Amino acid sequence: MNSNFIQSMKDSMRKNLQVSIILAALVVIMAVAGIITPRFLTVNHLIGILYLNSMLGILALSQTLVILSGGIDMSVGAIYWLVVMIGAQLMGDGALWGPILICLAIGTAIGFINGFCIARLKIPYVVMTLAMMIIITGILYVATGGGGGGKSAEELTQFSIARIMKSSQKGGFNGLPVRTLLWIGFVIVFGFILNRTSFGWKIRSLGSNCESSRLSGIRIERVQILTYTLSGILAVIAGLLYLGQARTPYPTFQSGAGVGANLTLQTIAAVVIGGTMFSGGIGGAGKTMLGVIVTSVLYSVLGMIGLHEEWQVMLNGVIILVIVGAYSRMETNN
Amino acid sequence: MLNLKSILTKHYVYLILIIFWGLSFAISPFFRSVSTFSAIFISAVPIILIGFSQTIVVIGRGFDLSVGSVAGLATAICSVLMEKSLFSAILVVVAVSLLIGLINGIGVTFFRMEPFIMTLGMMFIINGVSLIVRPSPGGYICDSLKNVLLFSVGDFALAPFLIIVAAGIIGVLLLRKKALGRMIYAVGGDPNAARMSGVAVDRTRILIFTISSLVAGLAGIYLACRISSGNAEAGARYLFDSFIVVFMGGTMVTGGVGGFSGTLAASLIVASLVFILQFFGVSSWYQFIVKGLLLVVVAGIQISIFHRRSKLNE
Numbered sequence: 133m134n135s136n137f138i139q140s141m142k143d144s145m146r147k148n149l150q151v152s153i154i155l156a157a158l159v160v161i162m163a164v165a166g167i168i169t170p171r172f173l174t175v176n177h178l179i180g181i182l183y184l185n186s187m188l189g190i191l192a193l194s195q196t197l198v199i200l201s202g203g204i205d206m207s208v209g210a211i212y213w214l215v216v217m218i219g220a221q222l223m224g225d226g227a228l229w230g231p232i233l234i235c236l237a238i239g240t241a242i243g244f245i246n247g248f249c250i251a252r253l254k255i256p257y258v259v260m261t262l263a264m265m266i267i268i269t270g271i272l273y274v275a276t277g278g279g280g281g282g283k284s285a286e287e288l289t290q291f292s293i294a295r296i297m298k299s300s301q302k303g304g305f306n307g308l309p310v311r312t313l314l315w316i317g318f319v320i321v322f323g324f325i326l327n328r329t330s331f332g333w334k335i336r337s338l339g340s341n342c343e344s345s346r347l348s349g350i351r352i353e354r355v356q357i358l359t360y361t362l363s364g365i366l367a368v369i370a371g372l373l374y375l376g377q378a379r380t381p382y383p384t385f386q387s388g389a390g391v392g393a394n395l396t397l398q399t400i401a402a403v404v405i406g407g408t409m410f411s412g413g414i415g416g417a418g419k420t421m422l423g424v425i426v427t428s429v430l431y432s433v434l435g436m437i438g439l440h441e442e443w444q445v446m447l448n449g450v451i452i453l454v455i456v457g458a459y460s461r462m463e464t465n466n
Numbered sequence: 467m468l469n470l471k472s473i474l475t476k477h478y479v480y481l482i483l484i485i486f487w488g489l490s491f492a493i494s495p496f497f498r499s500v501s502t503f504s505a506i507f508i509s510a511v512p513i514i515l516i517g518f519s520q521t522i523v524v525i526g527r528g529f530d531l532s533v534g535s536v537a538g539l540a541t542a543i544c545s546v547l548m549e550k551s552l553f554s555a556i557l558v559v560v561a562v563s564l565l566i567g568l569i570n571g572i573g574v575t576f577f578r579m580e581p582f583i584m585t586l587g588m589m590f591i592i593n594g595v596s597l598i599v600r601p602s603p604g605g606y607i608c609d610s611l612k613n614v615l616l617f618s619v620g621d622f623a624l625a626p627f628l629i630i631v632a633a634g635i636i637g638v639l640l641l642r643k644k645a646l647g648r649m650i651y652a653v654g655g656d657p658n659a660a661r662m663s664g665v666a667v668d669r670t671r672i673l674i675f676t677i678s679s680l681v682a683g684l685a686g687i688y689l690a691c692r693i694s695s696g697n698a699e700a701g702a703r704y705l706f707d708s709f710i711v712v713f714m715g716g717t718m719v720t721g722g723v724g725g726f727s728g729t730l731a732a733s734l735i736v737a738s739l740v741f742i743l744q745f746f747g748v749s750s751w752y753q754f755i756v757k758g759l760l761l762v763v764v765a766g767i768q769i770s771i772f773h774r775r776s777k778l779n780e
Contacts, residue, residue, distance in 0.1 A: 204582075254773065255765045256719040258529075262709055263761040270754030393706065397531075397586060410580045442601070446594025452587035457577045 150407035150459055151419065157455070158426050165433040172436065176306045178429075183309040185428040187212075187370040188398060189421060190315055192406075193322055194366035195399040196420040198257075200326065201359045202339035202412030206261040207246065208367045208399060209392025210268035211239055215371030216381050217276050223375075224282035231285070235368050242268070243364020247357035269391040283380045292376025311373050316421075318366070323417040335359055339412025401448060402427055405455050427451065478767065479715055479731040482760075486735060486742060494745035502741055504623035508616065508692065510737035511626050511633075512537065513707050515685035517715075517729045518637045519678035520708035525641070526674040527654040527721030528581035532570065533682040534705030535592040536563050538698050540686020542596045545605025545696020552608050556687060563683025564676055566592065571672030589705075596698035603697040612691045629688070630730075637726035650674055655722025710757055711736055714764050718772075735760070 166173040182189075191208050198205040215235045222231035246264055249255045284292075295307030326332035334355045337345045346352050375381060400410075406423025408415025427448060434444050490497040516533050523530040540559045547555035566588065573584040617625035641647035649670045652660035661667045682701075689700055714732035717724025739753045 249762065249766070253766050254769045255762065256713075256769075258709070258719055259713045259761065259765045262706065262713075263758040263765070265758075266706065266710070266754050266761070267758030270752060270756075270758060273751035273754065274749065393702070397589070400583075400586060401590070404583050410583050442594045442597030444594075445597070446591050449587040449590030449592075449594065452583065452590065453573065453579075456579055456583050456587070457573065460578045 149462060151422070153455065153458060154405070154407060154419075154422050154426055157451075158422070158429065161426070161429055161433055165429075165436065168433075169436060172433070179306065179308065179312070181428050181432050182312045182315075182425070185424055186309070186311045186315040187374045188395075188402065188428065189424045190318060190366055190370040190373070191395065192399040192402040192420050192424050193315075193318055193417055194363035194370075195396075195403050196406075196408055196415065196417055197322065197326075197335065197359050197366075198363050199400075199403055199408055199410060200339050200412055200415055201335045201356060202342060203250065203257040203356070203359070204261065204400070205246065205360065205363050206258065206393075206396055207242065207264040207268060208363060209395035209397075210265040210272075211242055211364055211367040211392075212371040212374070212395060213392045214242075214268050214272055215239065215368050216375045216378065217272055217280065219372060219375045220280065220282035220284060220381050221276070222282070223285040223288070226285060228285040228287050232288075232372060235372060236365060239364040239368030239371075240361055241364075243361035243367075244357060246364070247360030250360065251353035251356040265391070265393065265396070272391050280381050284375045284378070288372065288376040289379055290376075292373050314369075314373075319417045319421045326416055331355070331358070336413050340414075398427075398448075401452050405452060407459060410456075476716075478764070479728045479735070482764075483731045483735050483738075486738060490738075490742045490745055496745050497741070499621070501621040504618060504621055504626075506734065506737050506741060507623050507626040507630060509740070510733050511629050512685045512689045512692070512704055513711060513733040513737055514630055514633055514730060515681050515688070516701075516704045516708045517711040517733045518633060518726060519681045519685075520712045521637075521715070521717055521724065521726050521729045522641070522650055522674050523581070523678045524712050524717050524719065525654045525721060525724050526650045526671060527657070528574065528671070528674070529585060530570070530675065530678050530682075531582065531585040531705060532566065532588040532592055533678060533708055534701035534703070535589045535596065536566055536679050536682040536701065537686035537689055537704055538701030539563075539592050539596040539599070540683045541690035541693070541700050542600035542605075542696040542698050544607060544687060544690040546599055548608045548611075549606050552611055559683050559687055560680065563679045563686075567676035567679025568672065570679065571675035574675065575668040575671050593698065600696045600698050603695055603700075605696040607690050607694050607696075611687075612694065615688055615691045634727070634730050637730070641726055646670070646673065651722055707733075707736055710761050714761055716768060718768075 162173065171177060191212060194208055195205060215238070218238070219231055219235050222234060242264065246261055249260045250257045292311055294310040296310060296313075297305070298307030299305040324332075326335065334345070334350050337348075337350060338352055338355055342352060402423040403415070403420050404410050404423070405426060406415070406419035406421070408419055408423075430447065430451065431444050434440075434447060487497075496502060516537060519533045520530060540563065543559050543562065544555050547558055570581075570585055570588055573579045573588075574581050577584075615625055615629075616623065639647075641650065649660070649665050652663070652665050653667050653670045653674075657667050660670075685704070686701065689704075690696060693700060711729050711732040712724070713719065714735070715724070715726075715728030715730070717728065736757060739756055740750050743750055743753055743756070
């Protein structure tokens with residue numbers, strides 16, 4: 133009985149080892165932070181971290197879909213910035229829904245083109261989405277002249293920074309940010325789609341083995357096109373939320389290196405830290421959310437103890453290597 | 467034999483280069499000058515060297531996302547250490563880039579990590595270290611090294627030209643003639659078959675990443691001389707340029723197919739784009755759109771040829 137219990141504990145541990153590792157990492161980081169600064173572990177501060185990283189979370193979700201399908205989308209960061217800059221220009225005169233629809237249309241179109249070229253023309257996904265990133269970089273420079281312009285519509289800003297259930301007391305609960313709820317909503321919806329619908333299973337099966345998926349009758353081209361299109365749409369939503377927060381954006385993207393490249397690489401980092409297999413098929417929306425939370429809590433802790441961007445970037449790399457290295461050792465041992 | 471069909475299907479990169487240069491030559495008098503070609507050669511050297519790094523890694527069925535940051539780190543190290551001694555700066559750059567490549571290789575082989583993820587993590591780490599070494603662009607690059615690496619006779623940039631020629635010869639010979647080159651193709655084409663036929667797959671992959679990183683470090687030394695300072699972010703654009711030239715040059719993302727001569731030609735195309743657009747009176751911002759479209763079109767043509775050929779073989 134006792135040994136059975138231990139055995140079943142071990143089994144479930146092994147099954148959920150990745151999630152256990154990442155939760156343990158999270159607990160350790162937060163405990164250390166709590167010891168250094170007790171204020172770190174307040175609800176308001178933790179929700180503040182989620183609030184700031186909601187956009188990264190939604191972008192990482194779109195990357196998760198693509199990586200699960202056995203691909204990779206190097207253009208999500210570029211679509212994000214395209215929406216931020218073009219959206220601001222379109223919203224300059226206070227219009228709200230027109231610009232939002234145009235942005236959604238742009239993202240859908242870009243995602244569709246990515247998916248179409250990858251699925252139908254058989255262009256390798258890295259090449260295609262990389263080329264798309266470079267093209268968007270060019271379009272952005274040409275369209276904005278390298279500088280920013282315009283501003284976000286007031287309604288969008290209000291939505292992006294809105295909080296509900298705010299306590300009226302001074303020093304009380306700061307409220308739940310609407311856009312974080314939106315992020316969590318997306319995670320639940322896509323978690324459901326990935327685990328409980330045939331479309332989700334098709335995405336995973338495509339990522340596990342493209343050829344056998346095709347032979348078992350899945351119309352892989354349609355699934356691929358849909359996946360990249362969804363990724364484009366989610367990137368647009370993330371971009372709009374950032375535009376609302378930034379109000380008047382100015383380009384913070386690096387010149388020459390490709391717009392949004394760093395952001396894209398951060399989304400890939402969050403996905404693999406969360407435990408989604410880079411080769412596709414295994415993983416999920418919830419895991420990626422955990423990955424985003426771990427990296428953003430770590431950033432926050434480092435910023436708090438006075439280690440700035442260079443250390444954050446460096447430790448992000450260390451975390452990727454340690455966690456993913458641990459995952460792949462486990463895979464090999466199993 | 468060079469018939470028209472083989473030129474169109476196999477050697478299209480060179481054709482594109484000739485068309486680009488020919489058109490500019492015919493239309494713009496500014497293009498017909500030695501100084502223009504010198505400028506192209508000077509800006510092409512880092513693209514070609516880092517392109518070589520990426521070529522061998524992609525042929526060996528991998529990606530190296532750390533090449534650009536290795537070059538950036540090299541400029542940062544140079545700008546800090548060259549005040550004291552030129553020799554020690556170069557030595558440290560070589561040692562550090564060898565070490566980075568070795569770690570990449572070990573991560574990919576012994577820890578069985580995806581090359582993309584391994585080098586992505588490495589890239590983040592190197593970026594952080596570079597920013598710590600050189601928080602803002604600047605520093606001192608010794609003049610004698612600049613004079614050697616950018617040596618020119620009159621308007622003609624002799625040293626960059628010679629570097630390109632030497633890199634081309636060494637790169638092509640290494641991949642075509644040397645045992646190591648053949649092993650790289652074998653490992654990229656089919657790792658299991660390579661292992662069966664006695665190739666030390668893991669050792670070859672470690673060597674690939676080490677050479678890649680070393681060449682990227684050397685490119686960084688040249689880059690430091692060209693921008694005459696250290697800049698942690700100087701290498702970032704070369705990461706994407708390296709992918710563009712590798713894929714445009716006909717190296718397949720699936721590994722085992724491709725070569726350095728295509729990369730070389732594609733690098734010259736990419737380096738010329740800025741000047742060509744300038745002579746046509748187009749803003750140089752359009753270079754990104756042209757680069758991206760060219761990459762998609764070339765990759766599309768290449769894939770359709772590849773599929774037709776494999777269908778014929780069936």
